[in-house]
Amino acid sequence: MLVCPLTLELLLTDSPAEQKGQPLTPQTSKTSSVPLKKCEPIDDERTVTPQRLKWELHCRKSSMNSSAEVVVIKVFPSSVVSNPKMSWIREGELNLLERISANILMAGPMPKHVAFIMDGNRRFAHKKNMERHDGHMQGFNKLAETLLWCKHLNIPEVTVYAFSIENFKRSKEEVDGLMELARQKFEKLLEEQENLEKHGVCVRVLGDLNMLPLDLQQVIAKAVIMTKNHNKCFLNVCFAYTSRYEITNAVREMASGVEQGLIKASDVSEALLSECLYSNNSPNPDLLIRTSGEVRLSDFLLWQTSHSCLVFQSVLWPEYSFWNLCEAVVQYQLNHKSIQKARELHLEEQALQQLEADCACVAEHLQHQGNGKPADAQRRQEALRHYTTAREARVQDFLQSLKRKRDSFFTDLCSETVLT
Amino acid sequence: MATVSWLRVRLQTWRGRFWQRTVAALLLPVPVTEFPDYLKKARDYDGKGAESRRSRWISDGNSLKKLPVHIGFVVAEEELSYTDIANLVVWCMAVGISHVSVYDHHGIFQKNHVCLQEEIVKQQQSLLGGDDSRYNMDLLKNNTDKPQHFVVSCRPIVKVLSPEDGKHSIVQAARKLCHSVEKKEWSAKDISVSMLDILLRESKNTPDPELVVKFGPVNSTLGFLPWHIRLTEFISLPSHKNVSYEDLFTVLQQYNACQQRLGQ
Numbered sequence: 001m002l003v004c005p006l007t008l009e010l011l012l013t014d015s016p017a018e019q020k021g022q023p024l025t026p027q028t029s030k031t032s033s034v035p036l037k038k039c040e041p042i043d044d045e046r047t048v049t050p051q052r053l054k055w056e057l058h059c060r061k062s063s064m065n066s067s068a069e070v071v072v073i074k075v076f077p078s079s080v081v082s083n084p085k086m087s088w089i090r091e092g093e094l095n096l097l098e099r100i101s102a103n104i105l106m107a108g109p110m111p112k113h114v115a116f117i118m119d120g121n122r123r124f125a126h127k128k129n130m131e132r133h134d135g136h137m138q139g140f141n142k143l144a145e146t147l148l149w150c151k152h153l154n155i156p157e158v159t160v161y162a163f164s165i166e167n168f169k170r171s172k173e174e175v176d177g178l179m180e181l182a183r184q185k186f187e188k189l190l191e192e193q194e195n196l197e198k199h200g201v202c203v204r205v206l207g208d209l210n211m212l213p214l215d216l217q218q219v220i221a222k223a224v225i226m227t228k229n230h231n232k233c234f235l236n237v238c239f240a241y242t243s244r245y246e247i248t249n250a251v252r253e254m255a256s257g258v259e260q261g262l263i264k265a266s267d268v269s270e271a272l273l274s275e276c277l278y279s280n281n282s283p284n285p286d287l288l289i290r291t292s293g294e295v296r297l298s299d300f301l302l303w304q305t306s307h308s309c310l311v312f313q314s315v316l317w318p319e320y321s322f323w324n325l326c327e328a329v330v331q332y333q334l335n336h337k338s339i340q341k342a343r344e345l346h347l348e349e350q351a352l353q354q355l356e357a358d359c360a361c362v363a364e365h366l367q368h369q370g371n372g373k374p375a376d377a378q379r380r381q382e383a384l385r386h387y388t389t390a391r392e393a394r395v396q397d398f399l400q401s402l403k404r405k406r407d408s409f410f411t412d413l414c415s416e417t418v419l420t
Numbered sequence: 421m422a423t424v425s426w427l428r429v430r431l432q433t434w435r436g437r438f439w440q441r442t443v444a445a446l447l448l449p450v451p452v453t454e455f456p457d458y459l460k461k462a463r464d465y466d467g468k469g470a471e472s473r474r475s476r477w478i479s480d481g482n483s484l485k486k487l488p489v490h491i492g493f494v495v496a497e498e499e500l501s502y503t504d505i506a507n508l509v510v511w512c513m514a515v516g517i518s519h520v521s522v523y524d525h526h527g528i529f530q531k532n533h534v535c536l537q538e539e540i541v542k543q544q545q546s547l548l549g550g551d552d553s554r555y556n557m558d559l560l561k562n563n564t565d566k567p568q569h570f571v572v573s574c575r576p577i578v579k580v581l582s583p584e585d586g587k588h589s590i591v592q593a594a595r596k597l598c599h600s601v602e603k604k605e606w607s608a609k610d611i612s613v614s615m616l617d618i619l620l621r622e623s624k625n626t627p628d629p630e631l632v633v634k635f636g637p638v639n640s641t642l643g644f645l646p647w648h649i650r651l652t653e654f655i656s657l658p659s660h661k662n663v664s665y666e667d668l669f670t671v672l673q674q675y676n677a678c679q680q681r682l683g684q
Contacts, residue, residue, distance in 0.1 A: 166683025251594045255601040255608035265598035302646040
């Protein structure tokens with residue numbers, strides 16, 4: 001049961017570091033005469049709701065002595081979001097037990113790239129009687145924490161599913177809230193330039209940014225450009241993303257390459273399609289983790305995870321712990337050998353298909369040239385070599401033009417901001 | 421006619437070039453008289469058991485609020501057992517699942533689809549018994565108030581898939597689209613998700629698999645139809661060897677409990 005304190009004081013403060021000061025209570029409540037209790041601040045004034053306060057009180061009840069008459073909860077005005085807890089980059093070490101476990105794990109094969117479906121923020125909020133928005137906020141904080149664990153586990157690349165195209169179907173209020181959260185987070189990212197440089201973090205955003213509000217697009221473009229040369233760790237944020245859309249977009253890019261005469265339709269191959277995906281700069285994920293007990297991929301990296309280890313965990317994302325991550329890595333290690341074998345088999349098949357396609361093109365070509373007469377083996381070999389080289393050159397040209405196009409999308413967005 | 425329906429298993433492969441061959445072989449109704457004697461005996465002997473089993477399976481199927489229309493079996497094991505897969509297929513038919521896909525990442529089932537087909541017919545006989553058409557009608561009247569549903573369950577479609585039906589088929593669809601762009605039939609801008617989806621869907625009536633049961637110790641889809649598994653629920657079982665009807669039913673119950681929010 002919740003024991004209500006006699007006085008509840010909301011302390012609106014300008015700086016998270018501030019411990020004391022003139023309380024700027026927004027509505028009622030008298031000035032406190034009792035020494036301030038050390039307490040966790042609420043992140044943002046807009047998140048204060050009756051349920052939230054009830055929850056905060058409930059949490060603090062245990063840590064306070066029962067005679068407390070005044071409970072002080074610090075609330076930051078929305079303009080101040082410089083709470084160190086909400087940073088992208090966390091500093092910190094693992095505790096002894098975690099360090100030992102990490103070292104044991106790292107003796108085995110480690111995933112180089114882990115993808116997360118961070119599911120369960122809303123269920124967490126519901127469970128804790130919070131607003132949905134707070135659930136998402138907690139989810140973001142957990143991401144920062146997880147990135148730190150990955151760093152300690154020598155996992156250089158992480159991809160997260162932040163916002164699906166399907167999520168646009170949610171209530172306007174929630175979508176706007178998520179867009180606002182993203183805007184704040186990317187703005188925050190821009191402030192952390194030094195830190196990102198120090199850790200060599202490269203942030204990429206995968207998805208169709210055209211679906212987002214222009215100001216968010218611009219902030220994202222700035223962040224992407226700012227970190228694009230960093231190469232120690234990589235964070236890919238899938239935003240306005242679904243895998244089917246990504247694959248379709250890749251096909252569209254190839255088709256426009258055909259339209260421009262850069263490639264031929266017969267040059268379309270599995271390898272080329274992979275290169276046209278948003279994720280073309282990353283190796284395929286070794287491990288995909290979905291939290292909150294759901295056992296489906298929900299249109300996330302369908303192409304890239306066809307030979308990845310899939311781990312479904314029942315924990316809600318904001319409650320994800322270092323040990324959950326370790327468990328998933330152990331799963332990966334148990335699966336490593338067989339998945340590796342399947343991958344090699346697949347690569348062989350892919351190479352074979354490419355060869356078959358090339359041979360078919362050459363055969364057709366020779367038939368045209370020789371008026372239906374069969375060509376001798378040597379001539380066929382030579383023609384094949386010639387054709388393969390020409391195809392590879394075409395494909396390289398095309399990919400370079402695609403890269404230029406994608407780069408200029410971001411630089412254009414950035415220069416637009418300068419102008420406005 | 422109902423007999424023919426029960427005995428008819430259309431074994432299709434996802435790809436066109438297999439399609440003709442298999443359809444020719446499989447659309448032929450299997451004549452009852454051609455069944456080996458030992459099967460007939462087993463059936464006569466087992467007649468009663470088969471009847472009660474069958475009614476149980478049908479009522480099990482009806483007891484579930486949500487049943488997948490299309491179920492996939494991904495076998496991630498080295499040794500394959502045709503009999504066990506055939507059992508699974510027959511049970512699926514019995515509970516009323518109309519599309520079954522069978523996959524292994526070496527493509528062995530696809531290479532030996534004839535073996536699998538024979539095994540399915542055999543298991544269908546021994547598990548479901550009854551080649552008497554009256555039999556079906558009775559069941560229809562007594563055990564289900566949704567006759568339409570039952571009729572659908574009589575004509576299950578079994579597809580045998582290999583990795584070539586996965587990424588490779590997406591690449592082929594892409595190539596096809598690019599060819600028509602080359603010929604100026606389409607413009608690149610016209611290409612949409614639904615267009616690609618139609619190309620990758622063999623027939624309008626086959627939905628994406630709602631449920632995939634993965635057998636074996638490897639936690640991966642191993643290349644199973646990447647395009648089609650967007651909303652598929654994955655449930656694992658340790659092995660397909662000696663898998664029982666109860667195992668399958670537990671999985672179906674698990675699936676029944678899954679909720680999809682479709683992004684909302």
